[in-house]
Amino acid sequence: MSHCHPATVEESSETALVGLVGNPNAGKTTVFNSLTGSFQKVGNYPGVTVEKVTGAADIGGHKVALIDVPGLYSLEAASEDERVALDVIEGRVRDMRSPDLLVYVMDASNLERNLYLFTHLAEARYPLVVALTMTDMLESEGARVDTRRMSDMLGVDVVPIVGHRGRGVRQLREAIDRNLKSPKRAERDFGFPxxxxxxxxxxxxxxxxxxxxxxxxxxxxxxxxxxxxxxxxxxxxxxxxxxxxxxxxxxxxxxxxxxxxxxxxxxxxxxxxxxxxxxxTRPPKRLSPTDRLDWILTHRVFGLAVFLAIMYLVFQSIYTFALPVMDAVQWTFGRLSDLVSPALAGSPVIQSAVVDGLIAGLSAMMIFLPQILILFFFITLLEGTGYLARAAFLMDRLLGWCGLNGRAFIPLLSSFACAIPGVMAARVIPDPKSRLATILIAPLMSCSARLPIYLLLIGAFVEPQFGAAWAGFALFAMHLLGLLVAIPIVFVLNRGLIRGKSLPFVLELPPFQWPKWRDVWRTMFLRGKVFVKIAGTIIVAMSILIWALLYFPRPAGETAIYESQYATLPAEAREKVTQENFVQRRQIENSYLGRFGKTIEPVFRPAGFDWRLSTAILAAFPAREVVVPSLGIIFSLGGDVDQHSGDLRQALSEATWPDGRPLVTPWTAVGLMVFFALCCQCMGTLATVRRETNSWKWPLFMFAYMTALAYLAAVGINQLGRLVG
Amino acid sequence: MDNHRTDGLKFSGLRQGMRARVVSVCAHCPDVRRLVEMGLTEGTEFRVVKVAPLGDPVEIEVRGYRLCLRKGEVAGIEIEQVEAAR
Incomplete structure (x- = not known):
């Protein structure tokens, strides 16, 4: 294999362009993968959320650009995918001409419906080659396709291909080569009067x-x-x-x-x-293997049980099994900081920028990769075998009534571990309106990064006063909250904010298939790459920005001033706080972010938050997991406290307003937890939504509505608390 | 279309194992075109494979493949039951 640059669709005026078209589920991806190998590029079509996948293939000794056209059922362009597909076929996409040849990927086990689209493509006089997939499955069921006869009837070359086994790939290349030189004339008489x-x-x-x-x-x-x-x-x-x-x-x-x-x-x-x-070749069995499997998998009892078991496994693997890998990522970046830090000791600003800005940002980005890879491993597996369609069939009623889709189950469930893979997983939903609604509510699901603040506050305020049972209930309620809030939001979104009509729900249940491992690995790799490239860049940039806001302004000699301030503290105060923690706290207090926290304290006062809580909230906007360390610094305990820290719990419950009233009452604690449950404090999610919706509009909208919701809820709870007493 | 008699069968009345036929398709209903493209043309017979455990959607076998439809979204299609031949 030659390791030169893959030809892109844009750059090549003399390179031939071949479009891969077909019904959804026809096996287009497998054919694409077997033709292009690893020469693939993923981007977005201008202005829409549809992904553009291009690659290069070696055809007859020449490099040919290949474009994986979104799946379509007809040329009516009813859905966004189909509109884009048609634009590609007809050469209406910016910087792209129309393909010189279409490879029509046709599912041999579903010939009638696949032939329907053929009639449209042929009538529109596109030069065509047919790649016939799933012939292996048809054979195992005792039937085969007479491809020569079919080729005669369709007027074009018909090449059977079993992509994941490499069968027929060479023949398809040859057919593409032949037809690029002299295309055949497809049948156009379909028997109209x-x-x-x-x-x-x-x-x-x-x-x-x-x-x-x-x-x-x-x-x-x-x-x-x-x-x-x-x-x-x-x-x-x-x-x-x-x-x-x-x-x-x-x-x-x-x-x-x-x-x-x-x-x-x-x-x-x-x-x-x-x-x-x-x-x-032999009469069909009364029950096909798919029928037998379906008897169990869509059964009203067993089907639901298997569904729950599979979802539990998926959830556990991103919630629990990913942890060691995530720890390893964190450890690696920690070691990297330790290595780099001494080399930059000469310049504290650069040292801090590199360690606390750049490396921390890279770490914050890479930490999501294990979850993304694991989730897409399962999704590709479930989708490719045909199970995902069954899960959608089972769950559609549960989610369909409020404008979602049965397939929304996976992105929403994943979001309870982390919204970033959850938002990415929403691409399993074909209907764009339903997909967008799912993306917009996914971050309301309580992700694992919210757990520390719940545990801290429940441990400090709920458990001591009300006991372990109520503490457990509070934790459960916090996880339920996002889901309950999401339902009316979906209703509102579907009734106005998301434009465009939704199409009638059509869900195919394809025959079950063995997983195609090459497709699984490739999809995992592709999703990881897409995340690192687009979302990752934004995460690192934001991380550096927040570092700057927390670091600057740092006038020369500032540390010395704080140190002398520390020396003048009364002895008993000094016993409680180390000098290092004191200096850190003064530094954050004096940073742009700390000053901002003080400035907007009046805004947060109705919610019962003072400047310290406000600053911790502000510092947590890029990533909510930093809230506990931030509180540690602000309460002069240093940044390495965790949610189980008794000191931090004590500091929070002893904190007072200047007039001596306790700062955090149980009501404020609940308000603070609800704030964190509803607020959009995760730049990674926003960056991912930006990538997945191909616009800044939706991440900004998401940020605004979630933040407003969180604020209003916190204020409401605090005010209620004051009324009730 | 006038010569068709329908027995008033609705998608909501479909039960597992039933066979039915598309009698007529509303030409101007916006959502029906997609269903026709999926193969539910006039005269097409289909078999009800399963109704989802929660009552919706309905899985049918039409033109050799399995398709699920929501009962409420097929209003533009009129169907009749086919007396079981076998």
Whole structure:
């Protein structure tokens, strides 16, 4: 394999461009992977959330650019994916011309429906080669496809391919090479009535003369009385309207025009081809392996039990099993800091910038990678075997009523461990509206980074006063809260904020398949790369920014001043606080962030938070996990306290306002926990949402609504507490 | 379409194992086109494989593959029961 640069779709004016199209679930990714190997690039199409996957393949000794066109069911462009797919096919995407050849990936086990799209592609006269997948599965069920016959009937090359075993890959390359040189003419007669076709052709010519370029299928649809854009345009042009009316009247003499004829004729042709080319080698079994598995997996008792077991495993692996790897990541970066730190001792600013800014940021980014990789391992596995569709089937009712989708279960559940892989996992939802709604509520699920602050506050304020049972309940309630709040939010989002119509829910249950490990590894690798490249960059940049806000301004000699202040403290005060902790606290107090915390104290006062709590909240905006160490520093205990620190619990419960009232009452503690439960304090999530929605609009919206919600809830709880006493 | 008689069967009335046929498809309903593209054209027969444990969606076998639909989202499609031939 040559290790040169993969040709990108943009750069290559003389390189041939081949588009891979097909129905969702047809096995496009496997074909793409087997043609391109590791030469792949992932980006976004301009202005939309649809991902653009391109690669390069060696075809007949030449480099050919390959584009994995989003899956589509028809050329009607009903969904966002389909709209983009059509734009790619027709060369309407910026900086991209239309493909020189389309490889139509067709599922042999679902021929009829796959042939339906073929009729559209062929009618639109795209140069085509058919890659026939799943022939191995068909064979195991006792049937095979006569590809020569099929090739004759379709008019194009039909290449059976079992991508993950490498079977047929060479033949497909050869077919692509042949057809790039001289494409074949696909069958275009699907059995529409001759009189109709004559009229369609005439009208197309007339439309073209008027400068309206419509595909024949669209004109036929209009003529038959179906929904079509053509009608609206023709209404404005009297002469064309007359021609249409005349054509209709003429056709109606032969019988009433039925809009259903358009799709019906195509499907009749598809059924005819399917019948002619699929040969049974043995009679079908009464129950296929898929039927047997489905009997269990979608069973009302066993199905739900298996579902819960699988989800438990997925959740545990990102919540618990990822921990050692995450610790290892943290340890590695800690060692890196120790190594780098002495070398930079000459300049404290640079030393702090590198260690507390850059390395801390890199660590904060890499810490998410284990969870992302593990989650996408499971998702690709579940999706590829066909289980994910079953899970969606089971869960659709539970989530569908409020505008979500059965598949939202995985991203939402994952978000209880961490919203970053959760948001990324929302790509399992095909409907863009439902996917966006899921992304926007995912960070409300209580992630593991919120646990320390819950444990700290429950340990300090709930358990001592109300006992262990209430402490346990409080922890449970905090986890339930986000879910409960999310439901009305989804309702509101779907009723107005998210534009666009949702499509009727169609969910295919594909036959079960063995996992294709190469696809699994590749997807994991790709997701990790995408995260590091886009979200990671933002996380590191934000980390450096927050470091600066906490470090500056640091006038020369500041430390010396604090040290002398410490020396003048009364002896009993000095006994409680070490000099280092005292200096640290004064430094954070005097930093831009600390000053800001003091300035906005009045804003947080209705919630019962003073400048110390406010500063801790502000410092936690980039990543909420820093709140406990921040509190440690602010309460002069140093940054290495954790949620079990008795000193910190004591400091919090003994803290007072200047007038001597206790700072944190049980009400304030609950308010503070609710604040952390609802607030969007995670730049990693925001960066990931930015990547996944391809716009800054939604992360900003998410930040605003969650922060507002958190603030209002905290204020409400504190005020209620004051009323009740 | 006038010569069709329907027995008023609705998607919500579908039970596991039933066979049904698409009688007519509303030509102007916005959501129906996708269902037609999925193969539910006039005259198409399908078999109800399963109703989800929570009552919705319904899994049908149509044109040799399995498709799940929400009962409430197929209003534009009129169906009738097919008397079991086997």
């Amino acid at each position: 001759v009189a109709l076709e004559k009229r369609v052709e005439e009208l197309c010519e007339q439309l073209a003369l008027a400068g309206l370029d419509y595909p024949t299928s669209e004109v036929r649809q209009a003529l038959l009385g179906g929904r079509s854009d053509v009608i609206r345009r023709v209404e404005e042009m009297p002469r064309l309207r007359e021609a249409f009316e005349a054509a209709k009247a003429d056709l109606e003499t032969e019988g009433p025009l039925r809009p259903g004829l358009e799709a019906g004729t195509r499907y009749d042709w598809a059924a005819m081809v399917q019948k002619a080319v699929v040969r049974r």
